[in-house]
Amino acid sequence: MASAVQPRAFFSTGTGFGRVLGGLAQTGLVLWVVSVVSFGFLKLSPGDPVTVMLGSDFSWDSYDKLYHDLGLDLPLPLQYWHWLSRFVQGDWGTSYVSQQDIFEQAVLQALPVTLTLAGLSLLIALVVGIPLGVLAAVRRNSWADLAASAVAIGGNAFPSFYLGVVLIWIFGVTLGWFPTMGFVAPWEDLGQGLWHLALPALTLGAWYVGLIAAVTRSSLLEVLEQPYMDAARARGEPEWRVIWLHGMRNVLMPLVTVIGLQLGGMLRGAVMTEVVFTLPGLGMMITSAVQTREYIVVQAGIMITALLFILVNFLVDQTYSILDPRLRKNGR
Amino acid sequence: MAAELTDAAADSAGRPPNAALRAWRLLSAQRKAMAGGGIVLAFVVMAVFAPWLAPYGPTEQNVMDAMQGPSAAHWAGTDSFGQDILSRVFYGARSALWIGFASVALGMLAGVPLGVLAGLRGGRTEWGIMRLVDGLLAFPELIMAMAFMAVLGLGMGNVVYALALSFVGPFARMVRADVLQVKSRPFVEAARLMGVPERDVILRHVLPNIVSPILIQAGMRVSIAILLGSGLSFLGLGVVPPTPDWGLMIAEGRGFVSMAPWMSGMPGVALAVLLVGLNLLAEGLRDALDPRTRSRH
Numbered sequence: 001m002a003s004a005v006q007p008r009a010f011f012s013t014g015t016g017f018g019r020v021l022g023g024l025a026q027t028g029l030v031l032w033v034v035s036v037v038s039f040g041f042l043k044l045s046p047g048d049p050v051t052v053m054l055g056s057d058f059s060w061d062s063y064d065k066l067y068h069d070l071g072l073d074l075p076l077p078l079q080y081w082h083w084l085s086r087f088v089q090g091d092w093g094t095s096y097v098s099q100q101d102i103f104e105q106a107v108l109q110a111l112p113v114t115l116t117l118a119g120l121s122l123l124i125a126l127v128v129g130i131p132l133g134v135l136a137a138v139r140r141n142s143w144a145d146l147a148a149s150a151v152a153i154g155g156n157a158f159p160s161f162y163l164g165v166v167l168i169w170i171f172g173v174t175l176g177w178f179p180t181m182g183f184v185a186p187w188e189d190l191g192q193g194l195w196h197l198a199l200p201a202l203t204l205g206a207w208y209v210g211l212i213a214a215v216t217r218s219s220l221l222e223v224l225e226q227p228y229m230d231a232a233r234a235r236g237e238p239e240w241r242v243i244w245l246h247g248m249r250n251v252l253m254p255l256v257t258v259i260g261l262q263l264g265g266m267l268r269g270a271v272m273t274e275v276v277f278t279l280p281g282l283g284m285m286i287t288s289a290v291q292t293r294e295y296i297v298v299q300a301g302i303m304i305t306a307l308l309f310i311l312v313n314f315l316v317d318q319t320y321s322i323l324d325p326r327l328r329k330n331g332r
Numbered sequence: 333m334a335a336e337l338t339d340a341a342a343d344s345a346g347r348p349p350n351a352a353l354r355a356w357r358l359l360s361a362q363r364k365a366m367a368g369g370g371i372v373l374a375f376v377v378m379a380v381f382a383p384w385l386a387p388y389g390p391t392e393q394n395v396m397d398a399m400q401g402p403s404a405a406h407w408a409g410t411d412s413f414g415q416d417i418l419s420r421v422f423y424g425a426r427s428a429l430w431i432g433f434a435s436v437a438l439g440m441l442a443g444v445p446l447g448v449l450a451g452l453r454g455g456r457t458e459w460g461i462m463r464l465v466d467g468l469l470a471f472p473e474l475i476m477a478m479a480f481m482a483v484l485g486l487g488m489g490n491v492v493y494a495l496a497l498s499f500v501g502p503f504a505r506m507v508r509a510d511v512l513q514v515k516s517r518p519f520v521e522a523a524r525l526m527g528v529p530e531r532d533v534i535l536r537h538v539l540p541n542i543v544s545p546i547l548i549q550a551g552m553r554v555s556i557a558i559l560l561g562s563g564l565s566f567l568g569l570g571v572v573p574p575t576p577d578w579g580l581m582i583a584e585g586r587g588f589v590s591m592a593p594w595m596s597g598m599p600g601v602a603l604a605v606l607l608v609g610l611n612l613l614a615e616g617l618r619d620a621l622d623p624r625t626r627s628r629h
Contacts, residue, residue, distance in 0.1 A: 153608060157604040162604065272567070
């Protein structure tokens with residue numbers, strides 16, 4: 001776990017305001033590379049978009065007309081430019097399969113599902129993982145310490161798609177406590193929504209609990225040896241204040257680092273969890289689009305996940321200077 | 333875990349770690365690696381000798397015996413096609429291990445030279461390579477592998493390529509950071525000043541010093557690769573049926589959870605045990621090779 005605790009610099013250059021600006025410039029560059037890679041993906045994907053759109057029965061005249069209308073006769077850089085300007089404006093085309101606007105399908109329908117699932121899982125993981133990690137650090141070699149390591153090992157061994165099936169078997173089929181599929185938006189019906197999301201969020205959160213407990217434990221162990229902890233105790237502050245105020249304040253940074261670093265794992269888990277529980281999120285959208293070879297939908301999916309990734313990484317970098325005043329000092 | 337606990341006890345007591353403690357750490361790191369290595373070895377044996385160990389053929393269907401629970405004839409039960417699950421789990425070790433090791437090896441083959449080039453050359457080469465790597469790393473690994481599968485098409489070979497491609501970025505970034513660290517050390521500068529040819533500086537002075545971090549990273553990646561590979565199969569975007577593959581088997585069993593939970597359960601247990609083994613092995617390897625992690629918790 002030790003390697004995960006080091007603060008990393010995904011975008012950081014300089015300090016203070018300059019740091020933010022530098023970060024923005026770097027982010028812009030990464031965005032550009034991402035857009036080129038996504039466009040390249042679309043161009044590399046097998047099959048001819050024109051024949052896909054026209055179906056099996058078409059005349060060469062209509063083929064040529066559509067070929068021209070789609071701008072496929074233009075040079076590549078120009079095609080890229082057209083694609084990018086349409087993409088930025090939210091004009092992402094229409095799905096051949098569902099006949100739906102892709103922007104609407106991806107951003108307005110699928111994205112909120114994935115975000116809700118991920119947010120709920122993270123919440124579960126934090127609420128369970130942090131106290132578990134604190135207990136494990138304060139009472140080393142106790143049952144809590146053992147539980148924390150067991151959860152960490154188990155979380156790595158049970159991939160979401162397997163854990164999901166196991167939870168469906170135990171809580172859905174055998175005990176019949178929770179529904180095993182379907183999605184009800186919590187913002188429409190809170191009770192039903194949370195009830196339907198219980199198993200998926202548990203599946204995705206379980207893996208995170210071990211990770212967060214492990215990071216909390218190891219960082220807190222380091223913090224416990226610091227002189228300021230003794231100083232706080234010497235001032236007669238109660239133990240809970242020493243741990244939760246002085247101690248946890250210094251654990252926040254490695255925690256944020258790990259949450260940012262493990263975003264890939266979170267998305268990986270979310271995709272699989274959505275498919276196990278048939279939740280209509282981004283993972284489900286991309287999976288079925290790959291199966292039906294609908295490359296423009298796949299591409300919309302990879303663009304959104306990449307944007308999400310970049311945004312969270314950027315936010316994590318900015319959080320460092322909020323959490324750690326030492327990083328702010330040199331700026332002006 | 334034992335090593336970490338001992339560490340913590342020693343450090344909080346304020347004692348400097350003595351020789352006995354250091355020896356204990358190495359030993360326990362080795363025990364971890366040994367335990368993990370034993371598990372992984374068992375799976376390798378399973379994969380290599382599957383034709384002799386498996387009681388049935390991996391795709392031998394017997395519809396009369398479909399969806400039977402564990403019995404003397406079928407120790408792990410049968411699936412919906414009447415295929416013997418134990419045999420399929422044995423053969424499934426082949427696809428899991430092959431995907432895990434081959435994709436990491438391929439990813440290293442492309443990522444390590446890129447990282448070395450970026451770290452040693454610096455300047456525009458480094459800038460270009462690292463921005464490309466930044467772009468690659470901006471895609472979550474599973475999403476990237478899914479996109480590659482969409483372009484390449486399904487099948488075992490393509491799973492390996494897709495995963496390998498998604499590992500190029502992480503390897504390149506890590507190797508570059510290590511090279512930068514080694515490059516600033518006096519012995520490299522000394523070798524340069526003595527007029528040692530660039531090629532020898534790389535081969536004799538830089539590479540040997542970045543081997544152990546690369547190995548540690550590779551060890552960690554293998555379990556991620558196996559997880560991603562079986563995940564792709566689970567999603568229906570990886571290995572195609574009827575190839576015996578744990579991810580596929582878990583996906584097939586998902587629809588029969590209420591009637592035949594062993595269909596998903598057995599391959600899942602195999603996957604979980606292998607992943608624990610690989611993680612233990614990688615952690616033991618890290619503890620033994622990297623002195624820095626030993627001084628921390």
